[in-house]
Amino acid sequence: MDMVGTVVIGAGQAGLAIGYYLREAGADFVILDGHERIGDCWRVRYDSLRLFSMPRYASLPGLRIGTKDCPDREEMADYLEQYAAHHELPVRTGVRVTRLTRDDEGFVVETTAGDWRADQVVVAAGMHGVARWPAFAGQLDPSIRQLHSLEYRNPDQLADGTVLIVGAANSGTDIALEAVRTHKTLLAGRHPGQVPVDIDSTVGHLFTPVVMFLFKYVLTRRTPMGRKAIANAVRNGLPLTRNKLEHLQAAGIERIGRIEGVREGRPVTAEGDVLDDVTSVVWCTGSDPDHSWIALPVFDENGRPRHERGVSADVPGLYFLGLDFQYAIASASIQGVDRDARFLVKHLTRHPRRLTHRSADRAIPVDRR
Secondary structure (H helix, E strand, O other), X not given: OEEEEEEEEOOOHHHHHHHHHHHHXXXXXXXXXXXXXOOHHHHOOOOOOEOOOOHHHOOEOOEOOOOOOOOEHHHHHHHHHHHHHHOOOOEEOOOOEEEEEEEOOEEEEXXXXXXXXXXXXXXXXXXXXXXXXXXXXXXXXXXXXXXXXOOOOOHHHOOOOEXXXXXXXXXXXXXXXXXXOOOOEEEEOOOOOEOOOOOOOHHHHHHHHHHHHHHHHHOEOOOHHHHHHHHHHHHHOOOEOOOOHHHHHHHOOEEEOOEEEEEOOEEEEOOOOEOOOEEEEEEOOOEEXXXXXXXXXXXXXXXXXXXXXXXXXXXXXXXXXXXXXXOEHHHHOHHHHHHHHHHHHHHHHHOOOOOEEEOOOOEEEOOOO
C-alpha cells in the first residue's frame, strides 16, 4: 500500500488548483483521476460547449490559458493537460477510486490500480458524476431515442424527426440551438431568467469583472444577500448566461410547458398535451456528484456533504473542493475554485496530520516559520 500525506481525488480544474497550492506549500501529495488523460472531464462534454469566462477568468493560478476569447471544450481540456505538465503536478491518470474509508492510522483510498494510505484526503471529483433522470423516463416508448445531456455530443446522435429538449437552462438551450439546425426542436421547461447583456460583446466584457466581484466577494455564505442568492440558485438554477430568449425565437425553437408524465409511451406536458411526433428526447435535467464510493458518515439527509467551506464537519482530515456554492456563487467557476483551494490549503497547513515534503528517500517536515 502506497503512503502519502494527502490524496487529491480528481484532476479537473479543482484538483489541479489545489495541487498547485499544495506544491507551493511543499506538501507530499498525489492526484488520482479515473480518466485516461488530464482534461478528459471536458472532452466528454458536448462538442459545441464553450465556456462563459474570458481568459482572465478561465485560468488557474500560475499559468494563463492561451486563448483570446472564451475557450471551448477542447481548448479547456488541453489547457488542463498543459497546466499539470507545466507545474509538474503528480497526477496519476487511469486510476479510479472505488472506496474511501478511515481507520486509526488514517484514510484508506482503494483504487483500480492499488490502494493508498493518506493522512488527508481532498475530494475534488466534480459535480457531474450522476445524471438526473425523471422517474417516468423509463415509460417512454422504446422507439424514442433518449439521451441525457451528459451523454449528448452532437446532433448526429438524434433520430430523424422531432427532438424534445427537456430543461431550458444553459445546457438545454445550447443543445436546442444546435439541434434546431437539422431537426424540428421543442424546448420544455420554464425560463430561468437571463443575463441582460451579450457577454461576448464589448459591453459584456466590461460587465464581467463587476459580476465576478459580486459572485466571488459579495454573494457568499457569510452575507445575508449571499445566502439569499445561493438559496434562490439552488431552488431555481442560474440564469441563461450567453443564450437569450430572442435567440431561441429567432432560431425557430418552439417553447412548450413542463413535461410531467407519459401517456401511452409519449411525453405529456403539464397542460395535458401529448407529443406524438417526438422521436428523440434529450434530458437536460441536471446532475449530481458521485460520492457513492465514500464509505464515511459525512452526508446529510439529502446526500450532500456536511462541511464548512469544504472542511468536513464530521471527519477530520477530509476536505471537499469544487462543490456548487461551496462558499459563494462563484464557487462553481474556475476563479471560485481557485479561492476555495487557497482556503483549504491554508487549513491543511494550520491543521496538518502529516504535511511533508519528500526528498529522494525520506520525508522531511515542512518548515513553517
